[in-house]
Amino acid sequence: MTSSFVQVSSVNEKANRFDHPKVGKRETSAVGLPGALWGLSYGVQEHGLAPLLKMNRPGGVDCPGCAWPDPAQQDHGVVEFCENGAKAIAEETTGRRVTPEFFAEHSIMELRDKTDYWLGRQGRLTTPMYCEQGDTHYRPISWDEALDLIAEELKTLENPDDAIFYTSGRTSNESAYVYQLLARRLGTNNLPDCANMCHDSTGKALGTTLGLGKGSVVIEDFYNTDLIISMGSNPGTNHPRMLKALENCKKNGGKIIAVNPMPEAGLMGFKDPQTPQGLLGKAAKLADVYLQIRLNGDMAFMQLLNRELIRRDAIDHVFLEKFCSNVDETIEHLKNVDEEAALMSCGLTMAEILKVADMVEESATAIVSWTLGVTQHKNAVATIREMTNFLLLTGNIGKPGAGTAPLRGHSNVQGDRTMGITEAPAEKFSAALESRFGIQVPREHGYSTVDATLAMWEGRSKFFMSMGGNYVRVVSDTSRAEAGMEKHNMTVHLNTKLNNSHLWPGKKSLILPVLARTDVDMQASGPQCVTVEDSASSVHASIGERKANADLGLKSEIWITTELGKRIFGDDFWQPMQDNYDVIRDHIEATIPGFTDYNRRIKIPGGFMLPNGPRERVFNLPDGKAHLSVNKLEPLVLEEGQLLLNTVRSHDQYNSTIYGLHDRYRGIKGGRRVVFVNPEDCRERGLKDGDLVDIVSVWKNEERRAPNFRVVEYSIAKDCVTAYFPEANVLVPVDSFADESRTPVSKSVVVRLEPLGKRAEDVEKVDVNV
Structure with missing residues (x-):
């Protein structure tokens, strides 16, 4: 390592030991028996x-x-x-329990050495737990004592902006609404959430081009479109129910173009487990064309495609004239795209671009679908604007079978944003809160997740509260997040299960066990339901019925939030919301457009749809039109020996939750410390399948190191490698983020592979997950 570089690394040395994964057959289709x-x-x-x-x-x-x-x-x-x-x-719904006796047996330092998988497998939290500076173990505390401690800490803050309120995407609409209300009544917009790390690039791009930062399609559009372009997605693992929609598209004569650096089983074939053929192993072919694009090359691909469609005059002039602005300057810019630079950037051939253009010309309708493979690059916002250019140029917005389809991850990450979980609320929403509740709402923008992590690291935040989630493992720059978490005066975590964030306590730290979505939520008015919003802007009810945890005295997120409000402000503002969640929905109806008659409509089977302007060719922008945009291509050029790292989920995980140690479709079993490498890149570096390496990222004057990864030779785009998160999150610098959206750049991290001079089979086997 060059002496001028500062080494940034995690202290979890035991959890970072090589875990001996086995490598076997890769699948070419998903699901089945x-x-x-x-x-x-x-x-x-x-x-x-x-x-x-x-x-x-x-x-x-x-x-x-x-x-x-x-x-x-x-x-x-x-x-x-x-x-x-x-x-x-x-x-x-597991029967396993994390009791006070568990915490008495395991010190905080001992638990830090455990893997995320091990921590998650211990089961449901049962009791509020507390530790303070100098403690080696968490100890039980009563609910009243815990809530009084939190309320007192918040009341004595010198500045409300010293507090951070983080939200997970599993949080319900009602929980999110009261949570943001508490933060804003306290006087801060520091409301970072997991959307900051995934689809904020989508929101920024679609908001400025179409007037709404959400997708425009409904599920039936997938069935009835002529063409789906799937970009940066792995539906077999991340959205398995999408596979049925893709199969319906093919049955109805549609075509699918998959754009991804790695071949993903779920985009190649689907064995429907609800049909005899699928159970017997007969796969329906999905992707008609599979483009193994270079990481960070999506914008270059779309610009070459748009240029070719313009050259062929395969654009919808009537639609552009009636509904769009910035047309002429955008077309002129696209005509002059540097073909050589764009091809280098995307790693594709012109023949492949022309094939896609042929398919577009043959299609009356088209959908562009994308996930984090698009949103987590430095140029992500510009890329999504270029994808929107494609849809506008071809008239594929606001008609059946056409439109934008950003696929959200966590079940209510889109709903949380609708409910006001954002560091930058719209003026109309802030004014509506003031009018409804008679409170003063701050206007200064707060912290996103990147800003929150920087504030923690620099000692500028004093209080951190997380409604769900595992903050230090999902954000970029794991080591900085760990160290920053410990600098707080108080940390508070509302969770169902133990996770790594609990093990980096502030001077005072609380773990509060909460009800899960499947649990019965009984309040003063009776059992309660909550609601969520899916990727198609549909809002529907979710009703927990499980009573197995009733004896544990777990509390709902809403109960905890409203109890804190009562203790902090000492009025009857919060009690009606705690007693009956219908009251919360009445407040939502009064302050957020689209929720008219909320309590009645959630009783309708399937719920109701929120307004969606682009779906109706209504563009809520100052000139009333959709905006094409000029996006400057800046190819990412690597130095000798460098590669681009893409961080992904394994098949046995969802975000930071590790369900198991297998990645069935990619042929990985029993471990997670693998790095997928193109065979040619291996040969150029003198590496072979089974070698052990450290992955090292270089950013400014710092090096970050993720140790002990097994090389797996794999069909992946040249100059690109892939590893799992959260293990690889330590490599993503906190100040490396997308332009405009500040989403961490987790899909194109510049790295090198440092050989350890060892083979996987020569390393003594130690089960790190015990």
Whole structure:
């Protein structure tokens, strides 16, 4: 290591030991009988089949996994859950318990050496736990004592902006609304959330081009479109129920273009487990064209495609004239795209671009779908604007079978943002809160997750509260997040299960066990329901029925938030919301457009749709038109020996939650410390499959190191490598983020591989997950 570089690394040395994964056969299709059996094996062993059969159905519980929209009632299958949904429910309904005795047995320092998988497998939290500076262990504390400590800490802050209120994407609409209300009544907009780390690039791009930072399609559009361009997605793992929609598209004559650096099984083929053919192993082919694009090359690809469509005059002049602005300057810019630079940037050939253009010309309708593979690059906002250019140039906005389809991850990350979980609230929303509640709402923008981590690291934040989630493991720059968390005067975590964030306590730290979505939530007025919003802007109810945890005295997120409000402000402002969640929904209806008659409409099977201007060709921008945009291409050029790192989930995880140690589709079993490398890149570096390496990122004057990864030769775009997060998050600098959105650049991290001079089979096997 060059002496002028500062080394940034995690102290979790034992958790970072090599974990001996086995490498085997890669799959070329997704789900089928193995997927069905894996899902059932997780779900049934914990809670039986009955809860699964009610998942994602009216009167049942919404899956706490992804935000894929539910089909219309008449299109429901025998079951409406996927393998990951079964895993998520199993994690919530497990009979394993993390009791005060567990914390007495395990010190905080001992738990730091455990892997995320081990921590998660210990089970549900049961009791409020507390530690303060000098303590080696968490100890039990009563609910009243815990809430009084938090309230006192918040009341004595010199500045409300010394507090940070983080939100997970699993939080319900009602929980999110009261949480942001508490923060804003205190006087801060420091409301970072997981959207800052995933789809804020989408919101920024679509908000300025179409007037709404959400997708415009509904699930039926996937069935009936002529063409789907799927960019940076892995639906077989991240949105398995999407595979049925893709199969319906193919059955109806549609085509699918997959754009991804790695071949993902779920985009190649689908074995529907609800059909005899799928269970017997017959796969429906999905992708008609599979483009293994270079990381960070999506904008270059779209610009070359747009240039070719303009050259062919395969654009919708009538639509552009009636509905769009900035047309002439955008077309002129695209005509002059540097072909050589763009091809280098995307790693594709012109023949591949022309093939896609042919398919677009043959299609009357098209959808562009994307996930984090697009949003987590430095140029992500510009890339999504260029994707929007494509849809506008071809008239594919606001008609059946066409539009934008950003696929959200966590089940209510989109709903949380609708509810006001944002560091930069719109003036109209702030004014509505003031009018409804008679409070003063701050106007200064608060911290996003990047800003929050920087504030922690620099000692500028004094109080941190997390409603769900595992902050230090999901944000970029793990080591900085760990160290920053410890600098707080108080840290508070509302969770169902133990996670790594609990192990970096502030001077005072509390872990508060909460009800899960599957649990009965009983308040003064009776059992309560909550609501969520999916990727298609559909809002529907989720009703927990599980009573197995009733004896633990767990509290809902809403109860905790409103109890804090009562203790801080000493008035009756919060009690009605705590007693009856219908009251919260009345407040939402009065302050957020689109929620008219909220309490009645959530009783309708399937819920209701929020207004969506682009879907109706209504563009809520100053000139009333959609905006094409000029986006400057800046190819990412590597120095000798450098590679681009892409961080992804394994198949046995959802965000930071590790369900197991397998990645069935990529052929990985029993471990997670692998790095997928193009065989040619291996040869150039003298590496072979099975070698051990450290992955090192260089940023400014710092090096970050993720140790002990097994090289897996894999079909991945040249100059690109892939590893799992959160293990690789330590490599992503906190101040490396997307232009405009400040989303961490987790999909194109410049790295090098440092050989350790060892082979995987020569390393003494130690089970780090025990």
